[in-house]
Amino acid sequence: MMQKKTxxxxxxxxxxxxxxxxxxxxxxxxxxFNIYLRGIKAGQLKYAYSESGSNYSxxxxxxxxxxxxALAKYKFTASTSGTLSKGTYAPRAYREESDTGRRQSxxxxxxxxxxxxxSERKLPKPFWADPAQQxxxxxxMTAISIVLxxxxxxxxxxxxxxxxxxxxxxxxxxxxxxxxxxxLTCKGLYxxxxxxxxxxxxxxxxxxxxxxxxxxxxxxxxSEFDVSTLRGRARFVRQ
Numbered sequence: 084m085m086q087k088k089t090x091x092x093x094x095x096x097x098x099x100x101x102x103x104x105x106x107x108x109x110x111x112x113x114x115x116f117n118i119y120l121r122g123i124k125a126g127q128l129k130y131a132y133s134e135s136g137s138n139y140s141x142x143x144x145x146x147x148x149x150x151x152x153a154l155a156k157y158k159f160t161a162s163t164s165g166t167l168s169k170g171t172y173a174p175r176a177y178r179e180e181s182d183t184g185r186r187q188s189x190x191x192x193x194x195x196x197x198x199x200x201x202s203e204r205k206l207p208k209p210f211w212a213d214p215a216q217q218x219x220x221x222x223x224m225t226a227i228s229i230v231l232x233x234x235x236x237x238x239x240x241x242x243x244x245x246x247x248x249x250x251x252x253x254x255x256x257x258x259x260x261x262x263x264x265x266x267l268t269c270k271g272l273y274x275x276x277x278x279x280x281x282x283x284x285x286x287x288x289x290x291x292x293x294x295x296x297x298x299x300x301x302x303x304x305x306s307e308f309d310v311s312t313l314r315g316r317a318r319f320v321r322q
Contacts, residue, residue, distance in 0.1 A: 116319040140164040141228045163224035177222035201249040211250040214279035220247035234303040240269035251278035266297040
């Protein structure tokens with residue numbers, strides 16, 4: 084029985100790692116999301132973002148909590164900084180660290196003319212995407228910022244960008260708004276594009292998700308983020 088619980092916990096933590104991951108320049112906005120997998124509270128996402136002029140920075144931490152945290156600890160931290168012009172994000176530097184209790188890893192991505200350069204200890208696998216071909220993509224922390232930042236009437240449910248995590252490229256789109264009780268719900272799609280093994284692609288290429296916004300003083304704030312994963316439904320609920 085304990086072995087089955089341990090496997091289930093590892094699946095939850097692996098899902099957290101797949102689903103995601105600076106110092107503030109100006110006034111920083113921060114938020115916390117509780118993470119539920121298969122209805123079980125599995126962790127927490129703490130997120131901070133700031134803008135000053137044409138610069139932005141963001142940081143985030145995902146870690147296991149509660150019973151899940153007691154059985155199998157997981158912690159993922161990430162930070163990014165870059166420039167923002169007319170709604171387009173151009174990262175300059177990204178850093179992530181993960182700790183499973185058994186294994187620690189680090190990764191950095193620097194950008195030159197929009198082209199990422201990756202530095203990490205792992206040797207690249209033959210099917211990973213070539214960083215030199217990923218010009219114009221954003222890092223995972225910038226991707227979180229694009230999805231979770233407050234929106235206006237002209238920007239809500241109008242998102243389309245490509246993310247590169249140092250090995251894999253995905254396309255993320257958010258659209259199709261529908262009215263909810265206190266705001267809007269948008270439909271999204273996480274599409275695997277490049278850098279995945281044949282086994283991973285056989286498991287699925289397209290993963291739908293939804294983002295629910297509440298209207299607060301004329302701005303749309305994310306209240307809940309739901310995504311379908313290989314290990315079940317994951318819900319990020321704002322505290």
